[in-house]
Amino acid sequence: MTNWISIAIDAVYVVAVLIFILGLKALSGPETARKGIVYAGIAMLVAVAVTFLGFVDTSFALTIPVANLGLIFLGVAVGGFGGYYWARVVKMTEMPQMVAMFNGMGGGAAAAIAAVELLSTLSDHVTSGLSVAGAIIGSISIAGSMIAFLKLQGWMPSKAIVLPARQFVNTGVLIVGVACGVLTLWTSSLFWLAPFFILLLLYGILLTLPIGGADMPVVISLFNALTGIAVALDGFALVNGPLGDAGYAMVIAGTLVGASGSLLTLLMAKAMNRSVGNVFFSAFGATEETGVTMKGSLKPIEASDVAVMMEYANQVIIAPGYGMAVAQAQGKVKELADLLEAKGVPVKFAIHPVAGRMPGHMNVLLAEAGISYDKLFDRDEINAEFPNTDVVLVIGANDVVNPAAHRQGSPLQGMPILDVEQAKNVIVNKRGQGKGFAGIENDLFYRDNCHMLYGDAQTAMGKLVNALKK
Amino acid sequence: MAADLWTALFIALLAVFVGYEVISRVPTLLHTPLMSGSNFIHGIVLVGGIVALGLATNLPEQVIGLVATVMGAMNVTGGYVVTERILSMFGRAKAKGGAP
Numbered sequence: 297m298t299n300w301i302s303i304a305i306d307a308v309y310v311v312a313v314l315i316f317i318l319g320l321k322a323l324s325g326p327e328t329a330r331k332g333i334v335y336a337g338i339a340m341l342v343a344v345a346v347t348f349l350g351f352v353d354t355s356f357a358l359t360i361p362v363a364n365l366g367l368i369f370l371g372v373a374v375g376g377f378g379g380y381y382w383a384r385v386v387k388m389t390e391m392p393q394m395v396a397m398f399n400g401m402g403g404g405a406a407a408a409i410a411a412v413e414l415l416s417t418l419s420d421h422v423t424s425g426l427s428v429a430g431a432i433i434g435s436i437s438i439a440g441s442m443i444a445f446l447k448l449q450g451w452m453p454s455k456a457i458v459l460p461a462r463q464f465v466n467t468g469v470l471i472v473g474v475a476c477g478v479l480t481l482w483t484s485s486l487f488w489l490a491p492f493f494i495l496l497l498l499y500g501i502l503l504t505l506p507i508g509g510a511d512m513p514v515v516i517s518l519f520n521a522l523t524g525i526a527v528a529l530d531g532f533a534l535v536n537g538p539l540g541d542a543g544y545a546m547v548i549a550g551t552l553v554g555a556s557g558s559l560l561t562l563l564m565a566k567a568m569n570r571s572v573g574n575v576f577f578s579a580f581g582a583t584e585e586t587g588v589t590m591k592g593s594l595k596p597i598e599a600s601d602v603a604v605m606m607e608y609a610n611q612v613i614i615a616p617g618y619g620m621a622v623a624q625a626q627g628k629v630k631e632l633a634d635l636l637e638a639k640g641v642p643v644k645f646a647i648h649p650v651a652g653r654m655p656g657h658m659n660v661l662l663a664e665a666g667i668s669y670d671k672l673f674d675r676d677e678i679n680a681e682f683p684n685t686d687v688v689l690v691i692g693a694n695d696v697v698n699p700a701a702h703r704q705g706s707p708l709q710g711m712p713i714l715d716v717e718q719a720k721n722v723i724v725n726k727r728g729q730g731k732g733f734a735g736i737e738n739d740l741f742y743r744d745n746c747h748m749l750y751g752d753a754q755t756a757m758g759k760l761v762n763a764l765k766k
Numbered sequence: 767m768a769a770d771l772w773t774a775l776f777i778a779l780l781a782v783f784v785g786y787e788v789i790s791r792v793p794t795l796l797h798t799p800l801m802s803g804s805n806f807i808h809g810i811v812l813v814g815g816i817v818a819l820g821l822a823t824n825l826p827e828q829v830i831g832l833v834a835t836v837m838g839a840m841n842v843t844g845g846y847v848v849t850e851r852i853l854s855m856f857g858r859a860k861a862k863g864g865a866p
Contacts, residue, residue, distance in 0.1 A: 316807055317784055323803040324792040333803050333849045340809060340842060347813050351820050360820045364828065368819050371832050372812070375839025382840075383847035388855075391848055395802050398809075398844035401837040405811045408834035412818040412827050422771065513798075520805050527811045528778060534814060535770045538821060542813045544774060549810040551778045555785030557804055564797060649794050656798040664855040674794070 299354050302541070308346040309545045315339035316549055320556065343545055344372075350539040375401075388664065389621045392654045393448035396441045396516045399523055403437025406430055406526035411493070413533050418484050423533045428477040430529035432496055437522040439500025444515055447504075456508040463577070469499045503576065511568075511575045513654045517561040518572065524553025567649035569710050594729065597747035599756060602689075602723050603763035609686035609721075612636055613678065615646040615714050616658050619692010619727065619753050626665035628757035629691065633667065635764045645671050646678040646688075646714050648696035679715050688719040690740075692726065692753050698738045708736055722746040725756045799852050806845030812838030 316339045322332030351360045358365065379398065386394055410431035417423045446452040459465065473495030479488040507515055531546030565572045606612050614633070620626060633643040645667065651658045659672060673681075682688065690697055693714075700706040701713045716722050717740050724741060726748060740746055749756055792800055815838040819831030 316810075317788065320785070320804065320807065321788045323800050324789045324796060326793065326796060329796060329799055329803075330853045333799075333806065333846065333853060336803060336807055337846055340806070340812075340846075343810060343813055344816070344842075347816050350817070364820050364822055364831075367828060367832050368816050368835060371815070371819065371835030372839045375836035376843045378836075379840035379842065379844030380847055383844040383851070388851070391802075391852060392798075394844065394848050395798075395805055398841050398848065399805045401844065402805070402808045402811050402841035405815050405834045405837035405841060408830050408837065409811065409814045409818045411830050412822065412834065415827050415830070416821070416823065517797075517801050520801055520808070523811075524804070524808045527808050527814070530811065530814050532771060532774050532778075534817060535774045539817045540770060542817045543770075544777065546810055546814050547774045547778050548781050549807050551781035552785040552788075553804045553808040555782040556789045557785075557801070559786055559789060560792075560797060560801060560804075563792075567794065654798040654801075656795045659795050660798065660852060660855050 312339040312343040313548045393445045396444040400438045400441030403434045403523040407434030409530045426533040430526045434526035435496035436500040437519045439497040440504040441519045443504035457505040466502045514575045521557025524550045592742035599759035600763045611642045613688045616691045617651045617693020623753035625753035626661045630665040682718040685719045688716045688722045690724045725749045802849040809842035
């Protein structure tokens, strides 16, 4: 159909794709990031709007059943409002799981589109093959993302869940699932379609269950890239059909996300000194280290003593972690830092790249509290300073400061950490005596120079602030 | 017909390099907003959902197409709002006079 409507649709998609690329580019720079998401939003709006033009002919008569149009409006309204409302009301600390959730929705949509394609074009093997591929990746992405969401939300245990003969069972499920997809193509029969989807969803679940919460950023990022690839595959399947122009837009945007998302996943894994394969297949954190007994004891300390210690310190370095995020203690932390600075004690923040549940999680929260960027230091920048620092305050961080990373045979071995143990005094604020997200004992807590300030981060920081005011 | 597929393949190939180049120098600070932003961009899947549902010819296709459209629309609006909220905190910090 080479009429003006078709040309208009193509032209608008071209412009939308251009704005998408500019938006993604802008998103990767600190100064332009906010503009980037607005660009991408505009591109999305025009791309979605112009798609409706495909449903009319040149005299604006509807070419699809009016019921379908009604369903489209219903779907866009329900999903659009639902997503908007949910994303608005959740707390800032719950953002990581929301990224997982909405990424899963994208993967699910890709799998569903592939299913519709398979129902309608089963005779065309090329298109159906692409749909099967899109369905495989989309199904794994939605099932895996939902498990990631449940783990981060705390609706299921976040530690690694390891089933017996895991690798064998998982691989078996994947192979049989893919075989059902091939059989669907081979026999052109819909009989295999249901087991195909069920097995792949199951594989997505099984793949994600053995992954501990600490690795979730990498996992979400990978599923994000997978959804992009699934969308691109759906796009390939659509370009052959009527309204194929929409397929091109999906191919480009999906591939963009697939490529940039894959690279981002590698960068994140690198920040943890792990490979992506290691994250997915080693059941990290599920194995207990045996034969290591902790020497020394946990030494509790009162907030008033910590306050005195800090007042007379040459410098205080604060190493925040997920505990600060959960307790929403960043405001109190800012107050504490301001008080110390007013007393002439320099305060710095040591930010581990994977502290919290997402890379940059701590930066975001501290920025929210109004702590300026020049006080935040990367692991590489700050590690040399610990030996010359009187007091390090660890707030709700555990695995990222665990010196076990330097020990042979520890499950954490090789993970780059903040070397807070080298400071003269280390104060660890923690809610209780529990283990970190990786489920590993922390040697640090037993060191002679380490004291435990028990309590919720918000309360503990409040006590510190009050003690300093006196 | 196959020509369309080849064209799409050429385009995808170029898009791989664009996607790779665009973010190869991103600071750690921006990993999360970038992940969230690209999560929004694959919301383009909504367009596919709309097309699939629009062209549906029977009840099963309509039902699954509706599911695709609802999920795609959630991906779009949710992805946008989450990214916007994460980025707005950077903006606020800057407005308060923080150094870049």
